[in-house]
Amino acid sequence: MAIVDQKRSALPVPYAMDPTLPDRVPKERYFDPDFYRLEVDRLWPRVWQMACRLEEIPRPHDFVEYEILDQSVVVLRTDDMGVRAFENACRHRGVRIVQGRGTCESGFKCPFHGWCYGLDGANSGIPRRKSFAPHNVEPGDVDLVPVRCEVWGGCAWINFDNDAPPVRECMEPAATILEAWKVESLRAEKWYAARLPVNWKLAIEAFVEMYHVVVTHPQLDIPGMRYSLRPGAPFDPRAFINAEIEYLQAMSDGMDGMVHANDVRVAEGLRGMELPADPELAISTWNRALNDAVMRWHRERRADIPDINELDEHGFNETFYPCFPHYFVLPMYSGASSYRFRPLGPEETLMEIWSLARFGEGEEPVTPTPPEVWECDDPRWPPIPAQDFSNIPRQQKGLHANGFEYMRLNERLEGHISNLQRTVDGFLAGLPYERLLPALHVVNVAPFDKPVLDLGF
Ligand code: FES
Ligand SMILES: [Fe+2]
Known part of the structure; x- marks a missing residue:
């Protein structure tokens, strides 16, 4: 679980994460102009x-x-x-x-x-x-x-740093997994941009844990779906399939991608399939059948797709791969969403969302043009980002409350936030790459619900 060496002292960084309390984030990290300046000088010039x-x-x-x-x-x-x-x-x-x-x-x-x-x-x-x-x-x-x-x-x-290790090395282990998933053969089908009135880390942190999902995205909390199954509770295979398809549809509509509409249609075609009565066996049978059907659909159209059953067997089937500091890939079945975040000021961020999909040769969509930047309350946002964007400006404002000193993280479910923040501190302290690289290899790991981990500093 929370395995941080408590003997190590804090890095010489203002508002540094406390190594003895890595599940607390000082609020100043999200708005203090001097902290932001330090990121401008020491983080962004050294990262891919x-x-x-x-x-x-x-x-x-x-x-x-x-x-x-x-x-x-x-x-x-x-x-x-x-x-x-x-x-x-x-x-x-x-x-x-x-x-x-x-x-x-x-x-x-x-x-x-x-x-x-x-x-x-x-x-x-x-x-x-x-x-x-x-x-x-x-x-x-x-x-x-x-x-x-x-x-x-x-x-x-x-x-900007000629001494940084190559990009692929910095993105490990996400790089190996995303390559096995053939990330390079995806093409952008849609592209969105948002101006968010929040710090860039706060924006990222809204998308790196599942703890918020039930409350912020209630449409994804579907009874009977695999994530809602309780051990020992009665299991209805028919209701399970219906709930899975409802979930895929809600993800696809909600993100305008991530689960591609074609994959939802493929799943729809399996609605009548028979599943074993045992829940675990039913889930694996359903997964395998859906993976097979998605692969078949793409191969018939000569689209490049890996063997996603084989990837499942290797555990290469998470829906979140971070590439520190500002890029994510979120794969599901054949497609993915992908995010990029850029600071525009201490309390302002440009976030972009791409919906990525696989196409047959010659079927690729035209080169995407940069999107108009929408405000976070623009009525045109698909439902899921709209829900996320409804929280974070309020959070950024709430951080300024005099009585609020630090965020208190769930060390098991919100560990990624601590890992990311402490990796930032490593850059701000000017640590050499021998020490930063192992930290990158900790922070660039799926899945969402990751504990606070030891970064080596
Ligand atoms: S030619 Fe004069 S500024 Fe470029
Ligand atoms: Fe969300």
């Missing part, structure tokens, strides 16, 4: 950030701009279908050379005075070059500044 989905830049010379805090990065698809990234700042007087996204022919031209850069970021032209003093236009010193960029899991990732 999901910069874009690869289908946003499907062809050579396609580019997108990724913004984090006051930094802007151009992510470019190269001729060999690789990806590279540069700081989005002209070396002359600093103008951002691109805005948004697009396709370039042979490079970029700054809109101010026309300095040019090739696809490799090298400076390829300076109008009236000879009129500059030589020390200001020295070759090699006027190229776009490269940013580390790697591809993993269907996304391009950037990191």
